[in-house]
Amino acid sequence: MGQAAVPRTILQAMEATNRLFSEQVVAGKQIARLDGVYTEDAAILPPDSEIVRGREKIKQFWSKVIIEAGLSAAPLTTVEAEMLGDAAYEIGTAQLTFQGPSGASQVSVKYIVVWKQDADGSWKWHRDIWNPTPR
Amino acid sequence: MGQAAVPRTILQAMEATNRLFSEQVVAGKQIARLDGVYTEDAAILPPDSEIVRGREKIKQFWSKVIIEAGLSAAPLTTVEAEMLGDAAYEIGTAQLTFQGPSGASQVSVKYIVVWKQDADGSWKWHRDIWNPTPR
Numbered sequence: 001m002g003q004a005a006v007p008r009t010i011l012q013a014m015e016a017t018n019r020l021f022s023e024q025v026v027a028g029k030q031i032a033r034l035d036g037v038y039t040e041d042a043a044i045l046p047p048d049s050e051i052v053r054g055r056e057k058i059k060q061f062w063s064k065v066i067i068e069a070g071l072s073a074a075p076l077t078t079v080e081a082e083m084l085g086d087a088a089y090e091i092g093t094a095q096l097t098f099q100g101p102s103g104a105s106q107v108s109v110k111y112i113v114v115w116k117q118d119a120d121g122s123w124k125w126h127r128d129i130w131n132p133t134p135r
Numbered sequence: 136m137g138q139a140a141v142p143r144t145i146l147q148a149m150e151a152t153n154r155l156f157s158e159q160v161v162a163g164k165q166i167a168r169l170d171g172v173y174t175e176d177a178a179i180l181p182p183d184s185e186i187v188r189g190r191e192k193i194k195q196f197w198s199k200v201i202i203e204a205g206l207s208a209a210p211l212t213t214v215e216a217e218m219l220g221d222a223a224y225e226i227g228t229a230q231l232t233f234q235g236p237s238g239a240s241q242v243s244v245k246y247i248v249v250w251k252q253d254a255d256g257s258w259k260w261h262r263d264i265w266n267p268t269p270r
Contacts, residue, residue: 004220045226045245047182047266051214079186085139085220089249089262091180110180112247112264114224127224129247131182131266 004083011081013123014090014115018076026074031063038125039116045129072104073097079110087126088115093133108133139218146216148258149225149250153211161209166198173260174251180264207239208232214245222261223250228268243268 006014017037024033034055038044043053044061052061065071074094081090089112096107111130118124141149152172159168169190173179178188179196187196200206209229216225224247231242246265253259 043226045247045266048269050268051226051245083220084222084224084249085218087219089219089224091178091186091262110186110264112180112249112262114219114247114249127226127247129245129264129266131180131264133185134183 006081006083006088010083010088010123011078013121014078014081014088017123017125018078018092022073022075025062026066026071029066031059031066034059034062036122036124038128039118042124042126042128045127047131070099071096072099081115086117088123089113090115094130106135108135141216141218141223145218145223145258146213148256149213149216149223152258152260153213153227157208157210160197161201161206164201166194166201169194169197171257171259173263174253177259177261177263180262182266205234206231207234216250221252223258224248225250229265241270243270 020033021037024030025037038055038058040055042055042058043051044058045051052058074096077093079091079093081088091112093110096109098105109130110133111128113125114127115123116126155168156172159165160172173190173193175190177190177193178186179193180186181196187193209231212228214226214228216223226247228245231244233240244265245268246263248260249262250258251261
């Protein structure tokens with residue numbers, strides 16, 4: 001039941017991964033950079049979707065959202081993070097901006113991510129679920 | 136990065152907590168039994184809601200959903216579970232039935248729960264987020 005604080009070096013690694021997602025994948029539309037965001041056997045649970053398993057399927061999901069649906073910005077804010085053994089979980093919030101033919105729209109979401117450290121030492125999203133928050 | 140299987144005794148304890156929620160809290164409308172479901176400092180992240188922190192606030196949330204909105208059944212199905220240190224996470228699905236003045240309606244959801252073992256030995260929901268799944 002105790003709370004295990006996340007060491008500063010791991011928090012910094014998590015922030016680097018979150019920036020990679022926001023800046024390179026979403027704003028930069030570089031879908032291939034998701035290799036650095038998700039574990040190979042990651043799973044995501046998007047709203048109004050079935051569970052999506054595996055990094056390749058997850059790339060297809062985000063490609064649709066970013067390239068086809070026009071997600072253009074997704075800055076992430078960590079609300080809390082805690083170590084669970086050699087893994088961690090994070091609660092955060094994101095402001096999603098979609099660029100469409102009739103202008104920009106925004107959606108606020110909150111999420112839980114289960115994080116794992118990859119073989120290369122980086123910290124990646126292993127399980128990822130989100131839902132809308134009232135604006 | 137390894138997967139740590141959940142021992143059978145812990146899986147059974149988790150199933151007991153899930154049944155307590157479905158059978159006593161939701162079907163039985165015994166909101167006070169949430170003491171056995173959530174840790175005292177639990178947090179839930181419901182769709183279209185802000186984060187709700189603390190067991191007392193969580194009781195108020197479920198009271199509104201069960202007593203006022205008519206949630207009458209919420210059977211839970213575990214899809215996967217994994218140990219993370221001395222905690223665990225679970226992915227699952229639930230079929231929610233709401234009884235309203237014009238009959239019953241159903242909603243399918245999927246969830247991630249971060250589990251912790253309480254001081255009394257029982258396993259409880261510590262972080263809980265869900266969103267809708269297409270039916």
